[in-house]
Amino acid sequence: MWHQGRCWFFDDDVDTDQIMPTRYLALRTAEALGPYALSGVDPAWPPRVARGDIVVAGWNFGCGSSREHAPLGLLGHGVACVVAKSFSRIFYRNAANIGLNLMVLQQDVADRTQGRDGWVDVANGRLSFDGGATVLQGAAPAPIVLEILAYGGLMGLRAAQAAKATAT
Amino acid sequence: MPPQTITERIIARHADRDAVSPGEYVEVRVDQTWSDDLGAPITLGLLETYGIAEVFDRDRVFITSMVNAPAHSIETAEVLKLIRELSRKFDITLYEMGHAAIHNAKAIELGKTLPGELIVGGNSHACMAGALGCYATGMGSTDIAAILATGRTWLEVPRTIRYRYIGKLRPWVTGKDLILHTIGRIGVAGADNAAMEFVGEPIAQLEVEERLSMSNMAIEAGGQNAICQPDAKTFAYVEKIAQRPWQPVFGDADARVSEEIVIDIDALEPVIAAPFLPSNTTSWCEVKGLPLDQVYIGSCTNGWMTDLRAVAAILKGRKIADNLRVIVIPSTAQIYRRAVEEGLAQIFLEAGAAFSLPTCGPCIGAHAGVLADGERCLATSNRNFPGRQGALRSETYLCNPVIAAASAIKGCIASPDDI
Ligand code: SF4
Numbered sequence: 001m002w003h004q005g006r007c008w009f010f011d012d013d014v015d016t017d018q019i020m021p022t023r024y025l026a027l028r029t030a031e032a033l034g035p036y037a038l039s040g041v042d043p044a045w046p047p048r049v050a051r052g053d054i055v056v057a058g059w060n061f062g063c064g065s066s067r068e069h070a071p072l073g074l075l076g077h078g079v080a081c082v083v084a085k086s087f088s089r090i091f092y093r094n095a096a097n098i099g100l101n102l103m104v105l106q107q108d109v110a111d112r113t114q115g116r117d118g119w120v121d122v123a124n125g126r127l128s129f130d131g132g133a134t135v136l137q138g139a140a141p142a143p144i145v146l147e148i149l150a151y152g153g154l155m156g157l158r159a160a161q162a163a164k165a166t167a168t
Numbered sequence: 169m170p171p172q173t174i175t176e177r178i179i180a181r182h183a184d185r186d187a188v189s190p191g192e193y194v195e196v197r198v199d200q201t202w203s204d205d206l207g208a209p210i211t212l213g214l215l216e217t218y219g220i221a222e223v224f225d226r227d228r229v230f231i232t233s234m235v236n237a238p239a240h241s242i243e244t245a246e247v248l249k250l251i252r253e254l255s256r257k258f259d260i261t262l263y264e265m266g267h268a269a270i271h272n273a274k275a276i277e278l279g280k281t282l283p284g285e286l287i288v289g290g291n292s293h294a295c296m297a298g299a300l301g302c303y304a305t306g307m308g309s310t311d312i313a314a315i316l317a318t319g320r321t322w323l324e325v326p327r328t329i330r331y332r333y334i335g336k337l338r339p340w341v342t343g344k345d346l347i348l349h350t351i352g353r354i355g356v357a358g359a360d361n362a363a364m365e366f367v368g369e370p371i372a373q374l375e376v377e378e379r380l381s382m383s384n385m386a387i388e389a390g391g392q393n394a395i396c397q398p399d400a401k402t403f404a405y406v407e408k409i410a411q412r413p414w415q416p417v418f419g420d421a422d423a424r425v426s427e428e429i430v431i432d433i434d435a436l437e438p439v440i441a442a443p444f445l446p447s448n449t450t451s452w453c454e455v456k457g458l459p460l461d462q463v464y465i466g467s468c469t470n471g472w473m474t475d476l477r478a479v480a481a482i483l484k485g486r487k488i489a490d491n492l493r494v495i496v497i498p499s500t501a502q503i504y505r506r507a508v509e510e511g512l513a514q515i516f517l518e519a520g521a522a523f524s525l526p527t528c529g530p531c532i533g534a535h536a537g538v539l540a541d542g543e544r545c546l547a548t549s550n551r552n553f554p555g556r557q558g559a560l561r562s563e564t565y566l567c568n569p570v571i572a573a574a575s576a577i578k579g580c581i582a583s584p585d586d587i
Contacts, residue, residue, distance in 0.1 A: 013356055013445060015553040022533045026236070026243040028209045040555050060357040060390065064553055065532070066292040068210055068308040089361045089392055090292055094308035144193050144322060155218050158314050 003080045003101070007118040007129075008049060009109070010057040014041060015064030016091060020073045030098070033069050034076025051078030054118055056109060056127070058084065062091025071095040081120045083127055083138070096145045097154040103127070105138030122149075173328040174395055174419035175363035178303040181417065182286040190327040190426065198228070199285040199302075201315050202271045205233040205244075205251055207290040210309035212254040215316060223258055224319030227412075228280070231255050232271040233264040235528050240535055258316075268526045269500035270468040272296045276380070277500050279409035283398040283416040288312070288321055293468050293550065295386045299366075299379035300406060301398030301416055306387060326363040326392040327426035333368035335434030340584055342478075343378030344470060344548070344568040346370065347385045348439040350431060352449025359391040362426065365419075366396050370433055376405040377474035384469045385550050388446040438583060441566040444554045452571055455581050459491070460546050462539065463576040464557075465569055466497030466524075467531040467549035473503055475548065475569040480512040482573035482584050483519040489579025494521035495537045497529040521576065533557040539564075546581060548572050 018040035061084035081101040125140040151157040182196040239245035255262040281297035287304035290312040297304035386394030438452040498504040530537030531549040539558030552564035574584040
């Protein structure tokens with residue numbers, strides 16, 4: 001789960017209504033929702049962002065509504081990982097459950113130039129810049145979350161558990 | 169056995185353990201779950217994808233169409249149609265139209281969120297049921313799909329923050345004001361992933377449905393759940409409606425909590441949360457006279473009978489101001505019927521308000537009262553994030569039902585003492 005991509009910086013308390021505005025909720029696949037991801041913060045955001053980019057947010061990212069359309073939109077847009085100082089619990093679970101990588105990093109990133117290159121190492125909780133010259137140490141996800149991510153999401157893990165239970 | 173808080177004891181019981189500690193990851197049995205017209209297409213779609221033919225227990229699952237029902241566009245009509253097909257396929261009860269309701273209120277009304285139970289609903293405000301003395305939390309569509317398949321989920325046992333209210337409730341101060349004030353004090357992540365436990369004499373004084381509006385908004389402080397120890401009022405409330413046997417659970421007096429926050433409400437006036445965060449609170453008098461385009465009374469927070477009665481008492485024999493529109497929306501069809509029977513509907517209509525179908529209404533900016541650019545709404549709902557009720561530059565102010573009713577009469581933010 002090591003990844004390089006351009007970083008896009010967001011502030012605190014970005015809620016899920018902003019990540020996926022209500023008017024798009026009749027859509028339900030990652031692909032369909034992708035073009036509207038984060039359009040409630042800034043409608044100019046989606047066109048600038050390319051597959052493989054990284055979202056770097058402040059405190060309480062994904063607070064508010066439990067709509068899974070929010071992480072689905074980010075996934076559909078090709079966001080490779082969301083890094084935040086903290087996540088709201090429901091968003092955090094939803095993102096892991098659909099296989100969207102995420103990582104907690106409480107340190108400030110000094111240079112928040114939009115689109116600068118970053119390297120994220122989810123399993124070890126690290127975000128680095130400048131070809132590895134700047135390394136910010138965050139927290140690796142809990143083992144259960146890493147396990148869910150390893151199966152591409154919760155349903156994959158549950159299916160594997162069910163298969164194991166019938167095999168034994 | 170180590171002393172346990174009420175939240176820990178309920179989780180332990182559902183994990184078949186004697187005790188649990190904050191920070192532990194546990195697998196638990198779920199007593200009740202639900203989904204809605206936003207989550208159900210994803211949730212039931214996952215069951216199809218993974219070849220799961222039936223839900224773990226159809227008595228513990230239901231769906232309500234409440235955000236976009238009745239359909240208001242071809243796209244939403246297609247979604248509602250799909251939900252009807254899928255709920256038939258999986259043999260899940262679907263409530264809509266004359267049985268419509270906001271799901272978390274429906275679950276309570278159905279007698280399926282009982283003291284001592286562990287509840288996981290497919291909406292963030294599922295935490296509301298906690299005021300009845302159960303552990304209740306909200307989750308997203310995939311978590312609900314996994315629960316439908318297995319009847320189980322995993323939890324990180326929350327630390328408990330105890331909020332001890334002291335002092336006397338002043339006139340026009342309700343449970344809604346206590347929770348808005350609390351969120352204003354601790355912030356929108358002030359109870360991040362914690363169990364919020366509400367205690368103290370003012371809590372004992374509140375009607376059960378006012379306690380429900382408090383626990384409803386735990387999510388606005390980031391809480392994993394919110395809970396009140398059940399008392400005689402709780403038992404009287406649930407005994408009439410319980411659909412299955414239940415056994416209350418109580419916390420130990422010497423259980424360890426991570427923090428106790430004392431909140432003195434002696435001087436508290438009705439509270440308003442100004443845009444764009446529920447924590448952006450102030451006393452109503454600080455925004456007195458602020459002009460409004462719309463007043464919305466309803467949502468899962470304040471669409472209860474207790475709320476509608478308080479609103480009707482103020483609107484009775486009065487007319488709403490000419491400069492604004494007023495929408496009253498009960499949380500469930502049963503409340504709607506009761507409001508008609510008790511004559512409340514007549515009062516709302518004579519005052520000039522719209523009395524609308526039990527849905528989420530304009531709370532979520534989908535339907536029945538969406539705001540235009542620059543419009544300002546005073547609402548009894550629970551969120552005021554940017555664009556929550558419509559256009560990105562519309563504004564939502566949150567308040568209690570009596571302030572909403574008085575403001576509807578006055579045409580600007582006001583208290584019942586001003587009319
Ligand atoms: S009333 Fe509002 S907060 Fe409650 S369930 Fe509906 S949309 Fe969500």
